[in-house]
Amino acid sequence: MPLNASSPLHLHLLQSSALIALCVISAPFCTLFAIFSSIVSRYIDTQTRQIQERRASYSFRSRTVLVTGVGMSKGLTIARSFYLSGHRVIGADFEHYGIPVCARLSKSLSKLYRLPNYTSAETYTQRILEIVKVEKVDLWISCSGIHSAIEDAEAAERLERETNCKVVQFDVETTKVLHEKDLFLESTRKIGLSVPDTHSVTSTEDAMKVLRLVDPSTNKMRYIMKSVGIEDSIRTDMRLLPLQSKASTSDYISSLRPSAKRPFVLQEFMGGQEYCTHALLVRGRVRTFTACPSSDLLMHYQALSPDSELFMGMLKYTERYAQNMGENTTGHFSLDFFADEVEIGEKKVLKLRPIECNPRAHTAVVLFGDQREEMVEAYLSVLDGSDSEKPVIAKPLSLGNYWIAHDLATRCIIPFLELLVFRTNSSAVLSKLKEFREHLTYWKDGTYEVWDPWPTWWLYFGYWPLWLLVRISIGRWWSRCNVSTSRFYECY
Numbered sequence: 001m002p003l004n005a006s007s008p009l010h011l012h013l014l015q016s017s018a019l020i021a022l023c024v025i026s027a028p029f030c031t032l033f034a035i036f037s038s039i040v041s042r043y044i045d046t047q048t049r050q051i052q053e054r055r056a057s058y059s060f061r062s063r064t065v066l067v068t069g070v071g072m073s074k075g076l077t078i079a080r081s082f083y084l085s086g087h088r089v090i091g092a093d094f095e096h097y098g099i100p101v102c103a104r105l106s107k108s109l110s111k112l113y114r115l116p117n118y119t120s121a122e123t124y125t126q127r128i129l130e131i132v133k134v135e136k137v138d139l140w141i142s143c144s145g146i147h148s149a150i151e152d153a154e155a156a157e158r159l160e161r162e163t164n165c166k167v168v169q170f171d172v173e174t175t176k177v178l179h180e181k182d183l184f185l186e187s188t189r190k191i192g193l194s195v196p197d198t199h200s201v202t203s204t205e206d207a208m209k210v211l212r213l214v215d216p217s218t219n220k221m222r223y224i225m226k227s228v229g230i231e232d233s234i235r236t237d238m239r240l241l242p243l244q245s246k247a248s249t250s251d252y253i254s255s256l257r258p259s260a261k262r263p264f265v266l267q268e269f270m271g272g273q274e275y276c277t278h279a280l281l282v283r284g285r286v287r288t289f290t291a292c293p294s295s296d297l298l299m300h301y302q303a304l305s306p307d308s309e310l311f312m313g314m315l316k317y318t319e320r321y322a323q324n325m326g327e328n329t330t331g332h333f334s335l336d337f338f339a340d341e342v343e344i345g346e347k348k349v350l351k352l353r354p355i356e357c358n359p360r361a362h363t364a365v366v367l368f369g370d371q372r373e374e375m376v377e378a379y380l381s382v383l384d385g386s387d388s389e390k391p392v393i394a395k396p397l398s399l400g401n402y403w404i405a406h407d408l409a410t411r412c413i414i415p416f417l418e419l420l421v422f423r424t425n426s427s428a429v430l431s432k433l434k435e436f437r438e439h440l441t442y443w444k445d446g447t448y449e450v451w452d453p454w455p456t457w458w459l460y461f462g463y464w465p466l467w468l469l470v471r472i473s474i475g476r477w478w479s480r481c482n483v484s485t486s487r488f489y490e491c492y
Contacts, residue, residue, distance in 0.1 A: 002479040005491045012477040016468045027461045037453040047084055047451050054086035064088045064136055069143030071101030073446045073484040074361045076455060078141055081372035083108035090135050099466045105454035125155040132165045139383055142169040143361040145485065146230050149179045166382050170331035170359050178359035181228050182265050188354065191324050193317060196353045197268035202260045204253045210266055211242040211249055221268060225256060228263040236296055240269055270353060272340035278362035279318050280378055284327045285387065286319050287378040290367045290394035294336060297480060302400040303367045306393045310339055313352050330382055334362040363484045366401045366446045367394040401446045402439045403483040405460050411436035446484055
């Protein structure tokens with residue numbers, strides 16, 4: 001069970017210290033592995049030959065591409081794809097407390113710039129503008145995190161006004177609509193697409209007006225409260241509303257402190273499996289697309305079959321929304337869906353309903369690992385104006401993507417510790433170990449490449465230990481961490 005703000009101090013210290021110790025213990029072996037990988041890659045270096053062949057081609061035109069967010073797996077994946085396709089790649093990312101991101105050690109980047117912390121949107125935009133002008137960037141691909149969505153949109157608008165650089169980033173107005181849960185669902189409803197029953201909440205009374213009409217003992221429809229913004233403190237709180245009494249329901253909602261400055265949505269709770277999608281939209285058309293099963297903390301990625309009804313339903317839903325956005329719309333577009341079957345007469349019909357949209361690149365982009373060239377061509381269509389009738393679809397290979405550090409903790413160490421304190425049984429532990437073995441044998445780490453091993457090495461043995469030490473020193477405790485996005489979830 002994750003720690004929270006009320007957990008004893010010694011448990012927080014133990015959690016961070018144990019991970020640091022694990023990094024120290026495993027560092028020698030993994031360092032040797034990285035060295036071995038570097039040596040081996042020199043003898044099987046097909047990448048360099050492919051790059052040279054592409055650059056020697058009469059029709060090839062090298063581009064300078066800026067990718068922000070390269071400290072995350074999604075940004076690094078895109079940067080590597082352009083590098084392997086023969087292009088010059090510039091990286092940029094935040095490096096809080098001066099801790100270098102893993103991409104600083106990547107062969108794929110010609111240069112990496114440090115972005116300023118979130119002091120002001122103007123400072124951030126000016127830095128992006130400087131990089132674009134100095135490096136003569138042709139295309140900026142924004143892969144930044146959840147906290148800079150609007151800043152990226154503002155920077156994109158200014159770049160298009162003041163430079164010849166093209167951008168893969170929605171404008172400010174579009175980003176705001178897609179980023180805010182209530183605005184996105186309202187826009188989706190207006191298009192005529194199915195959405196869950198959702199109500200905006202800026203006070204306790206707003207929520208109670210809806211919940212007073214629901215009898216939890218007889219009514220199947222229940223609701224959950226979700227923050228419109230990004231708040232780790234309530235992200236995992238899936239409490240079904242209303243509670244057994246109106247008083248307890250009102251007290252709970254009041255504890256969340258909804259207001260005009262801190263808005264929430266009261267959203268219909270949906271059962272069934274959760275799925276996520278990743279799409280690149282170019283001039284209002286879907287150019288790349290993939291979908292996979294999802295969860296609250298998604299660390300295992302396997303693409304769905306493009307032939308499945310589920311996949312086709314999510315693709316058509318995305319295409320319908322993209323078409324409504326218009327031809328001037330270019331950017332990353334990711335949806336989170338719940339899917340279930342409903343009975344209509346004697347037939348069971350698949351029902352898809354989105355719960356939120358992320359107007360940025362999704363980590364699911366790692367699923368395009370075997371289709372890098374096609375993905376890069378889709379991005380370059382922003383520059384050359386080419387269009388394709390069919391989007392690039394991630395192949396549903398048996399090979400999935402995982403992050404070995406996460407699996408080592410959640411599939412090996414934690415189950416073993418739970419067994420020692422009698423919170424689980426031996427069969428459950430063996431099942432977890434079997435899953436880890438399968439991932440280690442058949443799956444691919446989302447950050448590691450044989451020809452570019454040092455970003456992975458630094459991520460696990462430099463970046464994370466340093467961040468854990470910083471958090472111990474300043475007393476900022478965490479409940480969970482996402483290795484793929486380098487994000488800590490705060491304790492409250």
